[in-house]
Amino acid sequence: xxxxxxxxxxxxxxxxxxxxxxxxxxxxxxxxxxxxxxxxxxxxxxxxxxxxxxxxxxxxxxxxxxxxxxxxxxxxxxxxxxxxxxxxxxxxxxxxxxxxxxxxxxxxxxxxxxxxxxxxxxxxxxxxxxxxxxxxxxxxxxxxxxxxxxxxxxxxxxxxxxxxxxxxxxxxxxxxxxxxxxxxxxxxxxxxxxxxxxxxxxxxxxxxxxxxxxxxxxxxxxxxxxxxxxxxxxxxxxxxxxxxxxxxxxxxxxxxxxxxxxxxxxxxxxxxxxxxxxxxxxxxxxxxxxxxxxxxxxxxxxxxxxxxxxxxxxxxxxxxxxxxxxxxxxxxxxxxxxxxxxxxxxxxxxxxxxxxxxxxxxxxxxxxxxxxxxxxxxxxxxxxxxxxxxxxxxxx
Numbered sequence: 004x005x006x007x008x009x010x011x012x013x014x015x016x017x018x019x020x021x022x023x024x025x026x027x028x029x030x031x032x033x034x035x036x037x038x039x040x041x042x043x044x045x046x047x048x049x050x051x052x053x054x055x056x057x058x059x060x061x062x063x064x065x066x067x068x069x070x071x072x073x074x075x076x077x078x079x080x081x082x083x084x085x086x087x088x089x090x091x092x093x094x095x096x097x098x099x100x101x102x103x104x105x106x107x108x109x110x111x112x113x114x115x116x117x118x119x120x121x122x123x124x125x126x127x128x129x130x131x132x133x134x135x136x137x138x139x140x141x142x143x144x145x146x147x148x149x150x151x152x153x154x155x156x157x158x159x160x161x162x163x164x165x166x167x168x169x170x171x172x173x174x175x176x177x178x179x180x181x182x183x184x185x186x187x188x189x190x191x192x193x194x195x196x197x198x199x200x201x202x203x204x205x206x207x208x209x210x211x212x213x214x215x216x217x218x219x220x221x222x223x224x225x226x227x228x229x230x231x232x233x234x235x236x237x238x239x240x241x242x243x244x245x246x247x248x249x250x251x252x253x254x255x256x257x258x259x260x261x262x263x264x265x266x267x268x269x270x271x272x273x274x275x276x277x278x279x280x281x282x283x284x285x286x287x288x289x290x291x292x293x294x295x296x297x298x299x300x301x302x303x304x305x306x307x308x309x310x311x312x313x314x315x316x317x318x319x320x321x322x323x324x325x326x327x328x329x330x331x332x333x334x335x336x337x338x339x340x341x342x343x344x345x346x347x348x349x350x351x352x353x354x355x356x357x358x359x360x361x362x363x364x365x366x367x368x369x370x371x372x373x374x375x376x377x378x379x380x381x382x383x384x385x386x387x388x389x390x391x392x393x394x395x396x397x398x399x
Contacts, residue, residue, distance in 0.1 A: 005383050007255035012215055017184040019145035024186055027123035027146060031097035036391045038095035039277070043395060048320065049311050052278045053091055054100035054291060055079065057112070059283040059353075061104040063129055064165030065154075067194075067233060069226035069292055070104055070283075074353040077283040081111040081118075083300055087281065088119050090306040100125045101147075102291065104283065107132035116144050125150055127190065129164070130176030138183035150188040150218060151177050155197035163196060181213035188259075189214050193243060194222035194233035201246050206254050216257030219243055221370065225292045225332060227360060237368040241375045252380045262329075265388035267376035269369070271330060274323040275397040279316060286351035289319040292332055293339060294357045295348040315346040324397040329371025336364040 012021060035051040042049060058078040059071050071077075079087075088099065099122060106112055106126050116124055123146050130151035133141075141147055153173060154163040160170040180187045189209055191200050199205075201219060209217060221243065224234045235243075244267070247258045261272050272278045273290040280288045286296035287309055297315040300306060310316060319342055323331040326338055340361050342348070350357045379385035 004252060004255050004381070008215070008257060011210075011255055012186070015181075015184060015213060016186055016215070017142050017145065020142060020184065020186055023120075023123060023145040024148070027097050027121060031095075031121075032123070033391055035095040035097055036277075040395065042094075043276070047311055048276045048317065049094055049307055050276055050278045051096060052098050052100065052272075053087070053096065053281065054102060054278055055084070055087065055281045056102040056104065056283050056291065057084065057106055057115075058104045058109045060108045061129070062108070062131065062166070063105070063169065066163050066165070067222065067224065067226055067228065067230040069223075069294065069352075071353040072104055077353070078109055079281070079283060079285060079300070081114050083285065084111075084115045085118055087300055087306050088115075088122060092119075092122065094307055097122050098125070099123075100127065100278075102127045105129055105132065107137065113140055113144070116141075116147050120144070120146055122146060124148070125188075128152070128176075129169075129173055130180075131169075131172040133176035133179050135179045135182070138179040138185060141180070141185055142183045148186040148188055149176075149180050150190050151180070152190050152192070153177075153200075154191060155200060159196050163194075177212065177214070186216075187214050188216045188218060188257075190218040190220060192220045192222050193239075194230075194235065196233065198235070198239060201243055203250065203254070206250055206256055206258075210254065210256050214256065216259060218259040219247065221262070223292050223330070223333065224364070224367065225360070227354060227356060229360070229364070231365075234367060237372050237375075240368070240370055241372055241377070244370070244377050248377050248380050251384050261392075262370040263377075263388075264392070265379050265385045267378045269328040269371035270398070271323060271328070274320050274328075274331070275395045276320055277392065277395065279310065282351050284351055286349070287313070287316070288351060289316060289323075293319070294351045295339075295343045296351050297346050297348050315342070315348055318342055318346065320397065327369070327371050328398055329369035332361075332364075333367050333369040334371070336361050336366060 039051040061072040280291045285300040287298040298309040
């Protein structure tokens, strides 16, 4: 299936975009992980991959969203973004996830992408602002892949995302990306109302539409309105994992997951140290759903110094890994609360209710389901996860 996917991409993707993906993300991404592993041997934790929420604004109002999308606009300006990325590049990083809000609402997004042709960016987007002209600009740059959120049918999409005609507008953005020969991904936050998208027929439809990879996130019960009724059962989470493993060996489409290793054991990217998050206020957070911080990019130190010297981030990694291989927010919200209080960490939201929200959460299961491990079937996924995305000694 990997050969068939490669053949698809050779036929369908702009050659510049394909080269940037192979070099900036593929080769340099592997190199950044190797440098990360060398740093770990010295007791230094600086993640090889950074996820940056560049703006809080968004035109949609999704169920369970933890971002202050209705509040006063916060965003990371071009100068600060360049400083973040340049500092990370000094330590081998070349891949950055760009989140929001809606990243395409950032007025300097294309200037950010253009300033770093030696990096690769994955843009998490609802797709509705990707016009034909926007897609043409992405093709010209070649160093970014849009990961477009699709949440279900027309009715489910409107309900989940708090808008009207959401699916059709999103599909138009996706079509513009495909027409302009970009590497295109589709993401779904899988919950009770859209779990039917976890199906072979849906993947075959994505392939027909020209999508090259997909990412099935499991819905996280967090935020000011956590929508607990959407939460998946442990059995459903195992079903998603089994589906991903089976389809990787069957269909010519990439299937991303960030929560299991090659043996099928659960992991948390934050706990392993492979990624941390920078919010639109500049706060350096353990991960996107943990909206607390003791450091900010505007503090008078380099990003590398701020991250590697952070006792808060270190405690979060270590305490989370000791508590569970799964999501510490879902399984142990009490531990999150205790760590926040211990370090007097700032609430990085504008609503300033994140600690109360954490205290109100009921512990529930996550991707950690002992005895239900499903190892990777496909040799390439198994190799890649074993060598470039696994526990890194976090779990002992």
